[in-house]
Amino acid sequence: MKKASFLFEGELNFFLPRIQKHRVIEHPFDWQASIKDMIESLGVPHAEIDLLVVNGQSVDFSYVVQPDDQIQVYPIAHDIQLSNKIALRPPFPGRHTFILDQHLGRLAAYLRMMGFDTLYRNDYHDEELAYVSHHENRILLTRDIGLLKRSLVIYGYYVRETNRQKQLAEITRRFNLQGNVQPFKHCMKCNGLVERVAKETVEHELPEGTSQYYDEFHRCTSCNQVYWKGAHHQRMQALMNQIITM
Numbered sequence: 490m491k492k493a494s495f496l497f498e499g500e501l502n503f504f505l506p507r508i509q510k511h512r513v514i515e516h517p518f519d520w521q522a523s524i525k526d527m528i529e530s531l532g533v534p535h536a537e538i539d540l541l542v543v544n545g546q547s548v549d550f551s552y553v554v555q556p557d558d559q560i561q562v563y564p565i566a567h568d569i570q571l572s573n574k575i576a577l578r579p580p581f582p583g584r585h586t587f588i589l590d591q592h593l594g595r596l597a598a599y600l601r602m603m604g605f606d607t608l609y610r611n612d613y614h615d616e617e618l619a620y621v622s623h624h625e626n627r628i629l630l631t632r633d634i635g636l637l638k639r640s641l642v643i644y645g646y647y648v649r650e651t652n653r654q655k656q657l658a659e660i661t662r663r664f665n666l667q668g669n670v671q672p673f674k675h676c677m678k679c680n681g682l683v684e685r686v687a688k689e690t691v692e693h694e695l696p697e698g699t700s701q702y703y704d705e706f707h708r709c710t711s712c713n714q715v716y717w718k719g720a721h722h723q724r725m726q727a728l729m730n731q732i733i734t735m
């Protein structure tokens with residue numbers, strides 16, 4: 490039987506069964522397949538891969554695996570120097586924007602709080618997530634590995650952490666968001682833009698006593714949610730400071 494050898498580098502080992510982690514995998518195959526399909530059949534989603542090297546040469550996802558190929562697969566953050574490196578996707582254009590799967594509602598609220606345009610609904614279907622991510626150039630964050638294997642997904646990442654605050658720290662580190670935070674720019678509830686409003690315009694909507702203690706108010710231009718610098722705001726600000734300085 491024909492076979493090719495695969496070595497997955499760094500954090501890509503996360504996706505492999507224990508017995509295959511950090512070692513050369515001799516992979517038998519009967520029929521021709523692209524390197525992308527073969528890698529995904531081993532468990533690693535293409536969206537997490539930055540560089541493919543076959544017998545010392547950089548290749549793209551359409552490369553058809555040949556018998557006895559020696560294949561190295563690199564994650565997004567790697568420091569290998571290689572001439573004639575073939576990029577697997579264009580660099581992410583502009584400011585980071587996101588779309589999140591249904592398991593990541595709290596993370597979505599946190600990313601909005603940090604000023605990142607973040608789509609989230611608890612009823613998105615997988616096709617919709619992949620489609621919107623593709624057509625709006627949004628990074629798809631998910632806890633579903635299968636979703637990151639969909640061909641439409643160009644920018645995607647499997648969120649490893651399960652604790653919400655640790656997830657925020659993970660995503661901040663992974664996408665180097667620290668320098669681009671714009672606190673409270675987007676509404677935590679709906680992703681709408683938040684703007685400063687005069688106290689008189691919102692006074693009648695506030696819980697009793699609130700207008701006595703606060704003078705600065707903001708309102709979401711989409712859902713009309715009113716924000717002020719109360720205890721919740723202070724907790725969120727403290728969380729952001731902690732994440733940014735980690």
Ligand SMILES: [Zn+2]
Pocket residue numbers: 676677678679680681709710711712713714
């Ligand atoms: Zn809103």
